Amino acid sequence: MKTQIEVAQHRLFDQDALGADNVKLFPGSSRDASRELMAEQVNKALFQIETGDFELAENFDD
Amino acid sequence: MGYKKLYNFCQNQGLHVRRNIIRDEVLNITGINKVAVMKTSMDVSICRGFYVSAKNKDHPLIQQFGSHLIVLARDENKCWDRFVFTKELMHIFDNPLKSTNSGDAFDRLLTDLTAPHPLEWSPQMVSEVDCFWMALGVLCPENERQELQKKLEAGQIDDYGIALKLKIPKQYVHHLFRRDFGKIIKKLLVPIT
Numbered sequence: 059m060k061t062q063i064e065v066a067q068h069r070l071f072d073q074d075a076l077g078a079d080n081v082k083l084f085p086g087s088s089r090d091a092s093r094e095l096m097a098e099q100v101n102k103a104l105f106q107i108e109t110g111d112f113e114l115a116e117n118f119d120d
Numbered sequence: 121m122g123y124k125k126l127y128n129f130c131q132n133q134g135l136h137v138r139r140n141i142i143r144d145e146v147l148n149i150t151g152i153n154k155v156a157v158m159k160t161s162m163d164v165s166i167c168r169g170f171y172v173s174a175k176n177k178d179h180p181l182i183q184q185f186g187s188h189l190i191v192l193a194r195d196e197n198k199c200w201d202r203f204v205f206t207k208e209l210m211h212i213f214d215n216p217l218k219s220t221n222s223g224d225a226f227d228r229l230l231t232d233l234t235a236p237h238p239l240e241w242s243p244q245m246v247s248e249v250d251c252f253w254m255a256l257g258v259l260c261p262e263n264e265r266q267e268l269q270k271k272l273e274a275g276q277i278d279d280y281g282i283a284l285k286l287k288i289p290k291q292y293v294h295h296l297f298r299r300d301f302g303k304i305i306k307k308l309l310v311p312i313t
Binding site: 063066067068070071073074075076077078079080081082083084085086087088091092093095096097098099100102103104106107108111112113114115116117118120 | 136138139140143156157158159160161162163164165166167168169170171172173174175176178179181182185189191192194198202204205207208211214219220221222223226227229230231233234244247248251287
């Protein structure tokens with residue numbers, strides 16, 4: 059079974075996936091966040107995007 | 121040089137620098153066509169957002185939204201939304217030497233982000249910290265910062281009041297008034313690799 063980090067690595071960097079050449083993260087408020095939990099959040103977000111469960115923010119109401 | 125142009129541009133944007141203006145100027149400076157900003161459900165105690173520069177032109181997401189993606193948490197308040205967006209947007213200016221461009225680099229970045237006191241930061245982590253300061257630099261023009269500092273020292277405003285004016289998270293306000301704030305920003309305006 060792959061770890062969340064391994065899944066994220068494939069999703070982000072595989073040439074037949076996103077083929078990312080840069081990824082950066084904004085950590086959350088918990089000081090107990092682990093590497094696996096952070097990768098899991100990336101995977102969940104990418105899954106939501108791939109399945110259309112997201113909103114596009116094109117015009118910011120500042 | 122890209123960040124310096126943005127920083128100078130933002131100095132004339134008043135107290136409350138708007139995201140549309142920042143984004144449009146970044147696109148103007150870099151020549152990038154667009155940055156897609158997507159909101160998904162996210163546990164903000166773990167992660168508040170992320171930036172991806174993706175190069176597989178055959179991928180349907182890239183075909184639809186372009187190569188630059190910023191993912192933010194749904195239901196975040198405006199101050200956090202503004203700050204996380206702006207910090208992630210600053211990564212468009214990343215030096216390629218500080219890019220997270222492999223699984224191994226990503227693995228190391230996760231270690232740096234979650235380690236309580238890392239002995240030595242990876243170049244990727246240095247970029248994370250740099251972009252934090254870069255975001256503060258564009259969301260609070262220097263002349264406004266100096267005025268706010270005078271009011272703060274005179275007891276005419278507190279951190280919460282400043283956060284409301286700038287529309288940034290209150291917990292980051294005190295960073296604006298660190299003694300070395302100017303030095304940090306100056307270094308970012310003339311970056312050394």
